[in-house]
Amino acid sequence: QKEGYDHYMLKEIHEQPMALRRALRGRIDAGIEVPAWLLDHPDGVPVRFVACGTSYHAALYAVELLQKRGISAQASLASEFATSPPPLVDGSVVVGVTQSGETADTLGALRRASEAGARTLAVTNVVGSTAARECDDAIFIRAGPEIGVAATKTFSSQVVTLALLAERLADADTGILQALSTVPDALQYVLDHTTAPQVARTYADASAYFFVGRGVAHSVSLEGALKLKEISYEHAEGFPAGELKHGPLALVTPETPVFAIETGDHSDRMRGTVEEVQARGAPVVAVTHPESAVAAAAETVLPIPETHPELAGLLANAQLQLLSYHTARLLDRPVDKPRNLAKSVTVE
Protein backbone atom coordinates (compact mmCIF):
# COMPACT_ATOMS: atom_id res chain seq x y z
CA GLN A 1 0.00 0.00 0.00
CA LYS A 2 2.87 2.36 -0.61
CA GLU A 3 1.05 3.50 -3.77
CA GLY A 4 4.18 3.85 -5.88
CA TYR A 5 6.34 5.48 -3.18
CA ASP A 6 9.53 3.70 -2.09
CA HIS A 7 8.71 4.18 1.59
CA TYR A 8 5.72 4.88 3.81
CA MET A 9 7.53 7.92 5.15
CA LEU A 10 7.66 9.55 1.72
CA LYS A 11 4.03 8.61 1.03
CA GLU A 12 2.98 10.11 4.35
CA ILE A 13 4.97 13.30 3.74
CA HIS A 14 3.07 13.66 0.47
CA GLU A 15 -0.27 12.96 2.13
CA GLN A 16 0.08 16.08 4.28
CA PRO A 17 -1.97 18.52 2.16
CA MET A 18 -4.86 16.03 2.15
CA ALA A 19 -4.49 15.32 5.87
CA LEU A 20 -4.56 19.03 6.66
CA ARG A 21 -7.70 19.56 4.58
CA ARG A 22 -9.30 16.82 6.68
CA ALA A 23 -8.08 18.33 9.96
CA LEU A 24 -9.54 21.71 8.96
CA ARG A 25 -12.85 20.51 7.49
CA GLY A 26 -15.81 22.16 9.23
CA ARG A 27 -13.54 23.70 11.87
CA ILE A 28 -12.68 27.05 10.29
CA ASP A 29 -16.16 28.59 10.01
CA ALA A 30 -17.72 26.85 13.01
CA GLY A 31 -14.58 26.79 15.19
CA ILE A 32 -13.05 23.58 16.51
CA GLU A 33 -15.04 21.59 19.06
CA VAL A 34 -13.62 22.35 22.52
CA PRO A 35 -14.97 21.12 25.87
CA ALA A 36 -16.73 23.82 27.89
CA TRP A 37 -14.42 23.24 30.88
CA LEU A 38 -11.44 24.19 28.74
CA LEU A 39 -13.13 27.31 27.34
CA ASP A 40 -14.01 28.34 30.92
CA HIS A 41 -10.74 27.43 32.62
CA PRO A 42 -9.51 30.18 34.97
CA ASP A 43 -7.40 32.96 33.45
CA GLY A 44 -3.79 32.72 34.54
CA VAL A 45 -3.90 28.95 35.19
CA PRO A 46 -1.62 27.61 32.48
CA VAL A 47 -2.84 25.16 29.86
CA ARG A 48 -0.32 22.36 30.41
CA PHE A 49 0.70 20.03 27.59
CA VAL A 50 2.33 16.64 28.10
CA ALA A 51 3.81 14.68 25.20
CA CYS A 52 6.87 12.81 23.89
CA GLY A 53 9.13 13.14 20.86
CA THR A 54 7.53 14.71 17.83
CA SER A 55 4.26 15.25 19.69
CA TYR A 56 6.20 17.24 22.30
CA HIS A 57 7.50 19.48 19.52
CA ALA A 58 3.91 20.04 18.33
CA ALA A 59 3.02 20.92 21.94
CA LEU A 60 5.89 23.46 22.09
CA TYR A 61 4.55 24.96 18.84
CA ALA A 62 1.12 25.25 20.48
CA VAL A 63 2.56 26.90 23.60
CA GLU A 64 4.00 29.63 21.40
CA LEU A 65 0.62 30.16 19.68
CA LEU A 66 -1.28 30.31 22.99
CA GLN A 67 1.19 32.67 24.61
CA LYS A 68 1.01 35.00 21.63
CA ARG A 69 -2.72 35.16 22.35
CA GLY A 70 -2.16 36.05 25.99
CA ILE A 71 -3.00 32.56 27.27
CA SER A 72 -0.55 31.11 29.74
CA ALA A 73 0.71 27.69 28.57
CA GLN A 74 3.51 25.22 29.27
CA ALA A 75 4.70 22.00 27.69
CA SER A 76 6.39 19.19 29.62
CA LEU A 77 7.99 16.01 28.42
CA ALA A 78 5.53 13.39 29.60
CA SER A 79 8.22 11.18 31.18
CA GLU A 80 9.40 14.12 33.31
CA PHE A 81 5.87 15.17 34.23
CA ALA A 82 5.05 11.65 35.35
CA THR A 83 8.12 11.37 37.59
CA SER A 84 8.19 14.98 38.89
CA PRO A 85 4.68 16.38 38.46
CA PRO A 86 4.33 20.14 38.93
CA PRO A 87 1.91 21.38 41.62
CA LEU A 88 -1.54 21.56 40.04
CA VAL A 89 -3.90 24.26 41.33
CA ASP A 90 -7.71 24.10 41.17
CA GLY A 91 -9.00 24.40 37.63
CA SER A 92 -5.81 22.95 36.08
CA VAL A 93 -6.10 21.50 32.62
CA VAL A 94 -3.65 19.05 31.09
CA VAL A 95 -3.62 18.28 27.37
CA GLY A 96 -1.96 15.05 26.22
CA VAL A 97 -0.70 15.30 22.65
CA THR A 98 -0.20 11.77 21.33
CA GLN A 99 -0.64 10.56 17.79
CA SER A 100 -1.15 6.94 18.78
CA GLY A 101 -2.94 7.61 22.05
CA GLU A 102 -0.97 4.64 23.46
CA THR A 103 2.40 6.11 24.51
CA ALA A 104 2.99 4.87 28.04
CA ASP A 105 4.82 7.99 29.23
CA THR A 106 2.02 10.26 28.03
CA LEU A 107 -0.67 8.03 29.51
CA GLY A 108 1.30 7.99 32.79
CA ALA A 109 1.46 11.80 32.87
CA LEU A 110 -2.26 12.13 32.08
CA ARG A 111 -3.12 9.65 34.85
CA ARG A 112 -0.99 11.58 37.37
CA ALA A 113 -2.72 14.81 36.31
CA SER A 114 -6.14 13.25 36.63
CA GLU A 115 -5.34 11.82 40.09
CA ALA A 116 -4.24 15.31 41.16
CA GLY A 117 -7.65 16.69 40.16
CA ALA A 118 -6.86 18.21 36.75
CA ARG A 119 -9.18 17.93 33.79
CA THR A 120 -7.55 16.10 30.91
CA LEU A 121 -7.91 16.37 27.14
CA ALA A 122 -6.39 14.02 24.55
CA VAL A 123 -5.32 15.44 21.19
CA THR A 124 -4.86 12.25 19.23
CA ASN A 125 -5.13 10.55 15.86
CA VAL A 126 -6.77 7.36 17.04
CA VAL A 127 -10.45 7.20 17.94
CA GLY A 128 -10.85 4.56 20.65
CA SER A 129 -7.23 4.81 21.81
CA THR A 130 -6.43 4.58 25.51
CA ALA A 131 -5.79 8.34 25.74
CA ALA A 132 -9.09 9.14 24.02
CA ARG A 133 -10.95 6.77 26.36
CA GLU A 134 -9.28 7.75 29.61
CA CYS A 135 -9.25 11.55 29.24
CA ASP A 136 -12.26 13.71 30.09
CA ASP A 137 -12.48 14.69 26.41
CA ALA A 138 -10.68 14.15 23.12
CA ILE A 139 -10.04 16.13 19.96
CA PHE A 140 -9.01 14.19 16.87
CA ILE A 141 -6.33 15.32 14.43
CA ARG A 142 -7.74 13.25 11.50
CA ALA A 143 -4.33 12.49 9.92
CA GLY A 144 -5.24 8.96 8.82
CA PRO A 145 -3.05 5.92 9.58
CA GLU A 146 0.69 6.59 9.84
CA ILE A 147 2.87 3.50 9.27
CA GLY A 148 6.42 4.91 9.07
CA VAL A 149 8.11 5.05 12.48
CA ALA A 150 9.03 8.68 11.77
CA ALA A 151 6.06 10.90 12.56
CA THR A 152 5.42 13.26 9.64
CA LYS A 153 1.83 13.95 8.69
CA THR A 154 0.72 13.55 12.31
CA PHE A 155 3.00 16.44 13.35
CA SER A 156 1.43 18.74 10.74
CA SER A 157 -2.08 17.65 11.69
CA GLN A 158 -1.32 18.16 15.39
CA VAL A 159 -0.02 21.68 14.74
CA VAL A 160 -3.04 22.64 12.62
CA THR A 161 -5.46 21.19 15.19
CA LEU A 162 -3.67 22.97 18.05
CA ALA A 163 -3.67 26.24 16.05
CA LEU A 164 -7.46 25.92 15.72
CA LEU A 165 -7.64 25.25 19.46
CA ALA A 166 -5.47 28.29 20.28
CA GLU A 167 -7.65 30.54 18.16
CA ARG A 168 -10.83 29.18 19.76
CA LEU A 169 -9.47 29.73 23.27
CA ALA A 170 -8.36 33.24 22.37
CA ASP A 171 -11.82 33.99 21.00
CA ALA A 172 -10.35 36.70 18.78
CA ASP A 173 -9.57 36.82 15.08
CA THR A 174 -5.81 36.95 14.61
CA GLY A 175 -5.97 36.22 10.88
CA ILE A 176 -4.68 32.69 11.33
CA LEU A 177 -7.96 31.03 10.27
CA GLN A 178 -7.84 32.58 6.82
CA ALA A 179 -4.16 31.59 6.55
CA LEU A 180 -4.91 28.04 7.71
CA SER A 181 -7.32 27.58 4.81
CA THR A 182 -4.45 28.24 2.37
CA VAL A 183 -1.88 26.06 4.14
CA PRO A 184 -2.69 22.75 2.36
CA ASP A 185 -2.01 24.37 -1.04
CA ALA A 186 1.15 26.07 0.26
CA LEU A 187 2.38 22.72 1.58
CA GLN A 188 1.64 21.11 -1.78
CA TYR A 189 3.74 23.82 -3.40
CA VAL A 190 6.66 23.03 -1.08
CA LEU A 191 6.43 19.31 -1.89
CA ASP A 192 6.27 19.97 -5.64
CA HIS A 193 9.19 22.42 -5.73
CA THR A 194 11.55 21.20 -3.02
CA THR A 195 15.30 21.23 -3.52
CA ALA A 196 15.83 18.97 -0.48
CA PRO A 197 17.38 16.10 -2.54
CA GLN A 198 20.15 18.43 -3.81
CA VAL A 199 20.73 19.91 -0.34
CA ALA A 200 20.93 16.41 1.14
CA ARG A 201 23.56 15.48 -1.44
CA THR A 202 25.59 18.65 -0.80
CA TYR A 203 25.86 17.95 2.93
CA ALA A 204 25.85 14.14 2.99
CA ASP A 205 29.42 14.11 4.38
CA ALA A 206 28.75 16.57 7.20
CA SER A 207 30.06 15.63 10.65
CA ALA A 208 26.92 16.98 12.35
CA TYR A 209 23.83 19.01 11.46
CA PHE A 210 22.48 21.90 13.51
CA PHE A 211 19.03 23.46 13.31
CA VAL A 212 18.22 26.85 14.82
CA GLY A 213 15.12 29.01 15.07
CA ARG A 214 13.16 31.36 17.30
CA GLY A 215 9.54 31.18 18.39
CA VAL A 216 7.64 28.48 16.50
CA ALA A 217 10.82 27.88 14.50
CA HIS A 218 12.50 26.71 17.71
CA SER A 219 10.08 23.78 17.94
CA VAL A 220 10.68 23.10 14.23
CA SER A 221 14.44 23.11 14.81
CA LEU A 222 14.02 20.40 17.48
CA GLU A 223 11.76 18.42 15.18
CA GLY A 224 14.12 18.76 12.19
CA ALA A 225 16.98 17.40 14.29
CA LEU A 226 14.93 14.55 15.76
CA LYS A 227 13.78 13.42 12.32
CA LEU A 228 17.29 13.48 10.91
CA LYS A 229 18.88 11.54 13.78
CA GLU A 230 16.02 9.05 13.92
CA ILE A 231 16.16 7.90 10.32
CA SER A 232 19.69 8.78 9.11
CA TYR A 233 21.59 8.03 12.38
CA GLU A 234 23.52 11.27 11.85
CA HIS A 235 24.35 13.57 14.75
CA ALA A 236 21.82 16.40 14.70
CA GLU A 237 20.81 19.00 17.28
CA GLY A 238 18.17 21.69 17.40
CA PHE A 239 18.71 24.88 19.39
CA PRO A 240 16.89 28.10 20.11
CA ALA A 241 18.95 30.51 17.97
CA GLY A 242 19.68 32.79 20.93
CA GLU A 243 21.27 29.94 22.90
CA LEU A 244 24.05 29.24 20.39
CA LYS A 245 26.42 31.71 22.01
CA HIS A 246 25.85 30.12 25.43
CA GLY A 247 27.64 26.89 24.52
CA PRO A 248 26.66 25.13 21.28
CA LEU A 249 28.69 27.57 19.18
CA ALA A 250 31.78 25.62 20.27
CA LEU A 251 30.52 22.73 18.10
CA VAL A 252 30.16 24.84 14.94
CA THR A 253 32.82 24.21 12.25
CA PRO A 254 33.01 24.22 8.43
CA GLU A 255 31.87 20.55 8.60
CA THR A 256 28.60 21.33 10.40
CA PRO A 257 25.90 22.85 8.21
CA VAL A 258 23.50 25.07 10.15
CA PHE A 259 19.86 25.14 9.05
CA ALA A 260 18.43 28.56 9.95
CA ILE A 261 14.63 28.44 10.09
CA GLU A 262 13.07 31.88 9.73
CA THR A 263 9.32 32.31 9.75
CA GLY A 264 9.09 36.02 8.99
CA ASP A 265 8.95 37.58 12.43
CA HIS A 266 12.53 37.32 13.70
CA SER A 267 14.45 38.25 10.59
CA ASP A 268 16.96 40.71 12.12
CA ARG A 269 17.94 38.47 15.00
CA MET A 270 18.20 35.41 12.74
CA ARG A 271 20.42 37.41 10.41
CA GLY A 272 22.73 37.92 13.40
CA THR A 273 22.72 34.16 14.08
CA VAL A 274 23.65 33.46 10.46
CA GLU A 275 26.63 35.84 10.70
CA GLU A 276 27.65 34.27 14.01
CA VAL A 277 27.94 30.77 12.53
CA GLN A 278 29.36 31.91 9.19
CA ALA A 279 32.20 33.58 11.12
CA ARG A 280 33.09 30.04 12.35
CA GLY A 281 33.09 28.77 8.76
CA ALA A 282 29.79 26.87 8.88
CA PRO A 283 27.69 26.75 5.72
CA VAL A 284 24.16 28.06 6.30
CA VAL A 285 20.99 26.68 4.73
CA ALA A 286 18.15 29.16 5.19
CA VAL A 287 14.72 27.57 5.46
CA THR A 288 12.59 30.57 4.73
CA HIS A 289 10.95 32.74 2.10
CA PRO A 290 13.48 33.37 -0.72
CA GLU A 291 13.09 37.16 -0.44
CA SER A 292 14.02 37.26 3.25
CA ALA A 293 17.24 38.83 4.54
CA VAL A 294 18.21 35.47 6.05
CA ALA A 295 17.93 33.82 2.62
CA ALA A 296 20.09 36.57 1.11
CA ALA A 297 22.84 35.93 3.68
CA ALA A 298 22.82 32.12 3.42
CA GLU A 299 24.84 29.82 1.13
CA THR A 300 21.75 27.76 0.23
CA VAL A 301 17.99 28.18 0.59
CA LEU A 302 15.25 25.63 1.17
CA PRO A 303 12.46 27.96 0.11
CA ILE A 304 8.96 28.23 1.51
CA PRO A 305 6.11 30.40 0.20
CA GLU A 306 5.17 33.50 2.16
CA THR A 307 2.44 32.78 4.70
CA HIS A 308 1.29 33.79 8.19
CA PRO A 309 4.45 33.69 10.36
CA GLU A 310 2.73 31.34 12.82
CA LEU A 311 2.22 28.79 10.04
CA ALA A 312 5.50 29.21 8.17
CA GLY A 313 7.03 26.70 10.61
CA LEU A 314 4.81 23.98 9.17
CA LEU A 315 6.08 24.64 5.66
CA ALA A 316 9.69 24.77 6.86
CA ASN A 317 9.15 21.48 8.66
CA ALA A 318 8.05 19.79 5.42
CA GLN A 319 11.35 20.83 3.82
CA LEU A 320 13.22 19.33 6.80
CA GLN A 321 11.22 16.09 6.61
CA LEU A 322 12.33 15.76 2.98
CA LEU A 323 15.92 16.62 3.89
CA SER A 324 15.94 13.78 6.46
CA TYR A 325 14.33 11.37 4.05
CA HIS A 326 16.82 12.03 1.25
CA THR A 327 19.81 12.01 3.63
CA ALA A 328 18.70 8.61 4.98
CA ARG A 329 18.31 7.30 1.42
CA LEU A 330 21.81 8.45 0.47
CA LEU A 331 23.16 6.63 3.54
CA ASP A 332 21.11 3.55 2.70
CA ARG A 333 19.19 3.48 5.99
CA PRO A 334 15.99 1.46 6.54
CA VAL A 335 13.81 4.57 6.44
CA ASP A 336 10.51 3.14 7.69
CA LYS A 337 12.00 0.99 10.45
CA PRO A 338 14.99 2.69 12.06
CA ARG A 339 17.04 0.60 14.44
CA ASN A 340 16.07 0.48 18.13
CA LEU A 341 12.78 2.35 17.62
CA ALA A 342 9.11 1.38 17.63
CA LYS A 343 6.13 3.23 16.22
CA SER A 344 4.38 3.25 19.54
CA VAL A 345 6.34 3.12 22.80
CA THR A 346 4.12 1.28 25.25
CA VAL A 347 6.60 0.97 28.13
CA GLU A 348 7.52 3.73 30.58
Ligand code: M6R
Ligand atom coordinates in the same frame (compact mmCIF):
# COMPACT_ATOMS: atom_id res chain seq x y z
O1 M6R B 1 2.21 8.28 19.50
P1 M6R B 1 2.88 9.47 20.13
O2 M6R B 1 2.59 10.74 19.40
O3 M6R B 1 2.56 9.61 21.58
O4 M6R B 1 4.42 9.17 19.99
C1 M6R B 1 5.36 9.99 20.62
C2 M6R B 1 6.77 9.67 20.14
O5 M6R B 1 7.15 8.37 20.49
C3 M6R B 1 6.91 9.85 18.63
O6 M6R B 1 6.48 11.12 18.22
C4 M6R B 1 8.35 9.65 18.18
O7 M6R B 1 9.16 10.67 18.69
C5 M6R B 1 8.42 9.61 16.64
N1 M6R B 1 8.88 8.34 16.19
C6 M6R B 1 9.31 10.66 16.04
O8 M6R B 1 9.30 10.60 14.65
